[in-house]
Amino acid sequence: YKEGVTILQLVPSYVSGLLDIDSDFDLGGLDYFLVTGEAVHTSLLSKWFSRYPDIPVVNAYGPTEAGDDVSLHFMNEAPSGQNVSIGKPVANMQIYVVDDKDNLCPVGVMGELWVSGIGVGRGYLNDSAKTAKVFRDNPFTNSSSRLYKTGDLGRWLSDGSLEFLGRKDDQVKIRGHRIELGEIESVLSSQSGVNSCCVLAKSDSSGLDRLVGYVVMSGAFDKQFLQDQLNQELPSYMVPLVWVCLEEMPLTVHGKINKKELPDPDMSSLSTASYVAASNEIEEELVRIWQDLLGVEQVGVHDNFFELGG
Structure with missing residues (x-):
């Protein structure tokens, strides 16, 4: 002024x-x-x-x-x-x-x-x-x-x-579905407590692309709450299962979000179910098959095959 x-x-x-x-x-x-x-x-x-x-x-x-x-x-x-x-x-x-x-x-x-x-x-x-x-x-x-x-x-x-x-070039294909990352960001940004956000497709150790949500929150970060809210407005295949909560977004000299500087996520927290170990021979064999096929270290009997990348 x-x-x-x-x-x-x-x-x-x-x-x-x-x-x-x-x-x-x-x-x-x-x-x-x-x-x-x-x-x-x-x-x-x-x-x-x-x-x-x-x-x-x-x-x-x-x-x-x-x-x-x-x-x-x-x-x-x-x-x-x-x-x-x-x-x-x-x-x-x-x-x-x-x-x-x-x-x-x-x-x-x-x-x-x-x-x-x-x-x-x-x-x-x-x-x-x-x-x-x-x-x-x-x-x-x-x-x-x-x-x-x-x-x-x-x-x-x-x-x-x-x-x-x-x-x-922000169009990605996840499990056969073509996805616009900007569409997810638009819905995510409207959620309560989300100050800033970015969604990327990142490859895990087995080469599978997974959606990763990066957020800056005004309050406590609640992964389950955000996923529940997005599931009300988006199909399940467009809801990130991997999340990274940041204190602030890295920016370029022009003030845009610097996507190259966003940290790599921890891919170990893919499932939304509580971990319950295999309890019999058949379950143990299924766990070994899923671990080998999906490249996931820990698989529980209540895990969802598609949430883990199937």
Whole structure:
């Protein structure tokens, strides 16, 4: 306020840390607060509007390759849904939702976001191969405009705005199911006590991919409570069974969550059942088979084959 700042733009992960500090910042001079660089969750917006109800928030979306922010969504209160709209394209920019066969997707259908318009760059300096993969002529117009294939996923909503649904390279396959990690993070972030979160797919010693939930909590960490809450909103195969509770998320110099610095989890706590040892010859033989097949050191008679990675 003292510096006369009227528009402030920050990364959501950094904002979350600021709001957790037990003090009120004097932001009365702000006309708009912009969040960008990462998907913003409704829990963070609720926290913002509870402290600054008169300062509107703009959810800004855009890759560097397309001149940064290419769509904007203005809010005066936290939205009721889990995902926050990224709004509509700004002037002189076009956004397309495209399927795997380069066809335009209808309203409600997920596809890759392609950006065209005055902000699209020429390509990557001294890297023609990488440029050829993601920069191309616009096939949807008669003009000679260029477009950039973002690698982001999204869909058109019925009101003409866009919904961001994560990254194509954040899609993972767990037990044959294709999963969007961002969808899990969106639900997880709305749970009581979760200040910050991240979900990754990590390989165990046998090479199986497992979902790992990383959380920063405002109170005590209760793994069973979080899993029960997620099971009410997500199918069971999308609920992490391995959890890591952190005091704070590692951030990059730009304020984004640094996923490379997240610690490796302890894969020994995969089952939700209490351990009960085998009590007869058949159970002992089954335990040996499961241990060998799943690469798990301890198997109890009440363990779930699929929870352990089967």
